[in-house]
Amino acid sequence: MSKVPETLKPFLKELSTSVRHGSYQKLVISRPLSNNEQVPSKVTVRPILIDEETMYQWIERVGPRELHQNLSADQLIQRIPSILGSILGDARLFTSEAEICARYKGRGHFQLHRAKGPQAIAEPEAHNREKNYIIPANTPCPFLAKAGIMTADGRVKASMYHKFKQINRYLELIRDLKGTLQKPETLRVVDYGCGKSYLTFALHHYLTVVEKKTVEMTGMDQRPDVIATCTAIADELQLEGLDFRVGQIVDLPIDGKIDLAVSLHACDTATDEALAAAVLREAQVIVAVPCCQHELRPQISGESLAGLWKHGILAERFAADVTDALRALWLEQQGYQVQVIEFIELEHTPKNLAIRAVRVAKPSRESIRLAEEKSRALKELCGIASTWLDRWDIQRADAK
Ligand SMILES: C[S@@+](CC[C@H](N)C(=O)[O-])C[C@H]1O[C@@H](n2cnc3c(N)ncnc32)[C@H](O)[C@@H]1O
Incomplete structure (x- = not known):
């Protein structure tokens, strides 16, 4: 690596501090030093969340x-x-506290300028002031501070703003x-594939602090390390009625x-496992946000769909939509009323769909029959022999 000029080091230090403290918002590098069109004329660097890590x-x-x-x-x-x-020649670093500029003056020399002021206000926080979030910004929330999403005094870190918005959504x-979950006694809740549990803690906060309910809540995941954390x-936050368990969703005792029952971004067929487990426990309400879908794409075939198959991205999206449509129909067959809705705008995550299902006390035979028929027709159209949930149904029937 080339030697870093002494006068650039303070800028890199500011950059490093901003990413460590979560105050980083954006970096723009501009002012070409030549007319060469083969090299970059501008670079913009923005934080994004990939699998819960800031990149x-x-x-x-x-x-x-x-x-x-x-x-x-x-x-970076x-x-x-x-x-x-x-x-x-120029780099401008925007953080939630300041704007820091490094300007190249020639002969390996950089001049630094640091400005506090209105430009330091994070765009997301400005936007947030217009919105009434269930967990508001600028109000300390212990689990969000612990999860690194807020500072201890309640400021949302710029790089974690997407996660903050996702939690509120x-x-x-x-x-x-809320109407469906009205019940005087303790609410029993399970989060299948809870991972680092931002959303489990958020749900616990909402139910116990905002709605003032008593809960018996379990977050479960196959990873012992995340469950230990x-x-x-x-324990540290002394959260009542919340525990975590290691295990496979399908193996969790009934x-x-x-x-x-909630399940967020449980990978591939783990969402199906969560739906099956929730139905076995007769969950009154199920909220599932599916993740990547790989199961059905290799099965889908047929001349009439050949136009879709020409383009990988279309085939992928189509397979994901078919998977979720079949999941919704399966839930209807189990006696649930189902909505498939937007979870969060696409700019934040491609995994933007939620399946929300409410158990119907006495589902009509006709609605179950219709769901079966629609499911069969869709599978026929796509050449699908069976889904994970179909095979689970068969196993369950055999075990009886
Ligand atoms: C992408 S993460 C999502 C975590 C969290 N729900 C969220 O939305 O932030 C998916 C999690 O599901 C867990 N998982 C996947 N398959 C599972 C299975 N069959 N049983 C239990 N956990 C599973 C993974 O270990 C991982 O922690």
Whole structure:
């Protein structure tokens, strides 16, 4: 790696501090130092969440093209000296506290300028002031501070803003079902594939602090490490009625009925496992946000769909939509009323669909028959022999 000029080091230090403290908002590198059209004329770097980790999307404009690359914080910091001072002359770092500029003055020398002021206000926080979130910004919330989404004094970290919004959107989905979840006794809740449990903690906060209910809530996941961390956080914050268990969704003991089953971004057929487990426990309400879908794509075939199959991305989306439509129809066959709704806008995550199902006390035979018929017709059209849930039905019937 080329030697970093002494006068650039303070800028890199500011950058490193902002990513570590979560105050980083954006970096723009501009002012080409030559007329060469083969090299970048501008670079913008914005934080994005990938599998719950903050990454930095490096967007490079070269001529009419835009090239994207996702970098870790360390890779981002290492990359700056390879472009700043040789290809581009100005870097502007926007954090939630300040705007810091590094300007190349020639002969390996950089001049730094640091400004506080209105430009330091995070765009998402400005937007947030217009919106009444269930968990508001600028109000300390212990589990969000623990999860690194807020600072201890309640400020949402710029790089975690997407997660903050996603959490609130998720709580809105649950709040819409408040009428169905009215019950004087303890609410029994299971989160299948809870992972790091941002949403489990958020749900616990909403039900116990906002709705003032008593809960018996379990977050479960196959990963012992995340379960150990979540258990430690729940103990430290003394969260009542919340526990975590390690295991496979399908192996979880059927331990009485539950009121609410949730599953967010449980990978591939783990969403099906969660739906099956929730139905077995006669969950009153199920909220599932599916993740990647791989099961049906290899099965889908047929001349009439050949036009879709020409384009990988269309085939992928189509297979995902068919999977979720069949899940919704399966839930209807189990006696649930189902809605498939938007979870969060596409700009934040491609996994933007939620399946929300409410158990019907006495489902009509006719509605079940219709759901079966629609499911059969859709599978026929797509050449699908069976889904994970169909095979689970067969196993369940055989076991009886
Ligand atoms: C993408 S993460 C989502 C975590 C969390 N629900 C969220 O939305 O932030 C998916 C989680 O599901 C868990 N998982 C996947 N398949 C599972 C299974 N069959 N049984 C239990 N956990 C599973 C993974 O270990 C992972 O933690």
